[in-house]
Amino acid sequence: MTLQGVILDIDGTLVLSNDAHAQAWVEAFKKFGHQIEFEQVRPMIGMGGDQIIPKLVPGLSSEEGEGKKIASSRKELFLDKYASNLAPANGARKLLLKMQEQGLRLVVATSAKSEELSVLLKIAEIDDLLEETATSSDADSSKPDPDIIKAALHKSQLQPDQVVMLGDTPYDIQSANAAGVDVIAFRCGGFDDAQLAKAIAIYDTPADLLAQYDNSPLSTGSSSLV
Template structure:
């Protein structure tokens, strides 16, 4: 069965943003009197912000107490301070062009807000290439729940076995797996091969996947 399309995570996959996101959480929590260490939050990057808040401060939610203010502060930091420091992942734009030339239908599957996603796509240098996307507003529950992946499947009108997802975190793998989608993982998000062991293949970054494109699951034909 020939592959129809690819679901694309952006953070950590096409743009090197995971450390920056962790730092914005540290600073946002600190602004409201919560002392959170970078090392506490970094392994959680890739799951939804609502889940990060509750895991770091049990009893606090995105909708109650300081949770909403913390999340808004984090978003401001991303948009106004840290986005300018984010570098594109090596080979990201070239890989997207290659997949499009190969006839693959690409849909972004991101938990970012629409405003954040626009900024991230610019940082990844692919904003002119990727038009179809799902954002946090398209999902009732964030990663590692399957909602975002399912929304991307629906938008692309895909069957789960006719696509793969490109991601960088164990939460991408868990989220996609619950929706019946296999994942190609990249290490540039900072997670170990053990943490990414649920992926069907692991590459250093988009450039590495591009270099091995002809032997990769992107040529799935079974």
């Protein structure tokens, strides 16, 4: 099947934000009396709060009580304290412009909430390039469950074999694969090649992929994704 669209993760893929998310979680948990180390939560970044909170503090839920307060505090910390210092991944905007030039439809699939996504898209300098987004609000469960990827497919009206996803975490790969979608992974999110092994290709940054575009799975000259 010829490639027709690309599903985009944002955090760690197009914005260098994974460390900031982890630090915000550490501070939010501490505010409510839970001593969580950066090294505990950093490997979980890429999952949504509905997955992270009960893994770190069993019995808590992001939907109610103290867990919900922790999730809310984490969002406030991220937006108010950390977002202003974030930078786009190298080549993020140029890669998206190239994909659009090639006629590919672009749709976001992120565990972020809509308020955070708006900020992240501006940081990545791509807020004017994207119309279709699927966030945690569109799904019952966040990554690594496939709900958000399925929501992105529904919004783009494309089939799994007509798209590829750009991501940076093993949770992107797990969620996309569960929805029948292949993933091109980036190392700039801080995960190593062994953790990204189920991706169909791995690049350092969006700029690295752009430099090798014609020989990559994104090339529309390819008759299929493999």
